Amino acid sequence: MKKVFYIFIALSVLCLSGFGVYKGIETKAQIGLYNKPIEIVNGQDILPYKEKTPKVAIIDTGIDLTNKFLSESNISQKSLNLISSSSQQLHGTMVSGILVGDGNGKSQPGGLIPNSEIVSIQAGTDMGLSSKDLAEAINVAIEKNCKIINISLATKKNTDVLKTAVEKALSKGIIIVASAGNEGESENFYPAAYEGVIGVGSIDLKGNIMGTPNLNNIDIFAPGKDILTTTVSEAGKGLFEGSSAATPIVTAAFTTFLSMYPELSAEELKEAVIANASEKESDGTRYKVLNLQKVINEGEKVFKE
Structure with a gap:
């Protein structure tokens, strides 16, 4: 009986390793978000978005709130468990730097929405977390009146408790942006695979799809190759890649557009961002890449009339 119990626990845990990779900075050129990644998503003169x-x-x-590139950031933390050592903060620290890092965005991690209020909900560790904890974290985000939820991880398990939490958030007009993974072209990853959730895939600096993700789980792609962000290392910075890194870039785009047009519904926002993505094709596969400039331009035409 104990053996069966352990197997169940193993299957119900979310693994982070397939969604983002920390590479360090020793042998790689530094690619700040304000350079090539912003060019790819056509976010020049828009990002970083510095309004409230x-x-x-x-x-x-x-x-890791002691990171020197997060010292000016407006981040509050809520933990669902007692684990809080730095070894359990790597993945979340890397995601947060892409959103609200306060470096120069070139040789230092600079966030795309640096003045945003962030609610960090620690639902697991760098080894993973359960679908139950993920569902609880979504409910906490609802209670905290968050308008957008960034989930740079996923699970293969489609559980009732997770689906219910996602549906509750969506029914309240909350936008959920979730990583769709880097591998597993025939597998579904949740919550990205749920209807209404924005599933995100990653592209390299040439605009090519990274890995072999399930395209049915992906609504839009964004840069996810060698992204300079905050880490728990002594240098405080390092390179991050994969759909975990691409997801907060899409989150930043939705946050920016919602800030400009707060009267829009979640569905109107989703339609505007997805419909105005750039159409790409590679090896016979068509896919959409975030194009923030086009989204803003179309918004000015449609929503300011």
Whole structure:
């Protein structure tokens, strides 16, 4: 009986390793968000967006608030468990730097929405978390009145408790942006695979799809190759890649657009961002890449009339 119990626990845990990779900075050129990644998403003169924005939840591991590139950030933390050591803060710290890092965005981690209020909900560790904890974290984000939820991780398990939490958030007009993974072209990853959730895939600096993700889980792609962000290392910075890194870039785009047009519904926001993505094709596969400039331009035409 104990053996069966352990197997069940193993199957119900979310693994983070397939969604984002920390590479360090020793042998790689530094690619700040304000350079190539912003060019790819056509965010020049838009990002970083420095106005006040709606509250954003990051559901992940904890965040190392002692990082020197997060010292000016407006981050509050809520933990669902007692684990809070720095070894359990790597993944969440990397995600947060892409959103609200206060470096120069070139040789230092600079966030895309640096003045945003972030609610960090630590639902697990760098080894993973359960679908039950993920569902609880979504409910906490609802209670905290977050308008957008960033989830840079996923599970293969479609559980009732997770689906119910996602549906509750969506029914309240909350936008959920979730990583769809880097591998597993025939597998579904949740919550990205749920209807209404924005599933995110990653592209390299040439605009090519990274890995072999399930395209049915992906609504939009964004840069996810060698992204300079905050870490728990002594240097405080390092390179991050994969759909975990691409997801907060899409979250930043939704946050920016919602800030400009707060009267829009979640469905109107989703339609505007997805419909105005750039159409790409590679090896016979068509896919959409975030195009923030086009979204803003179309918004000015449609929503300011």
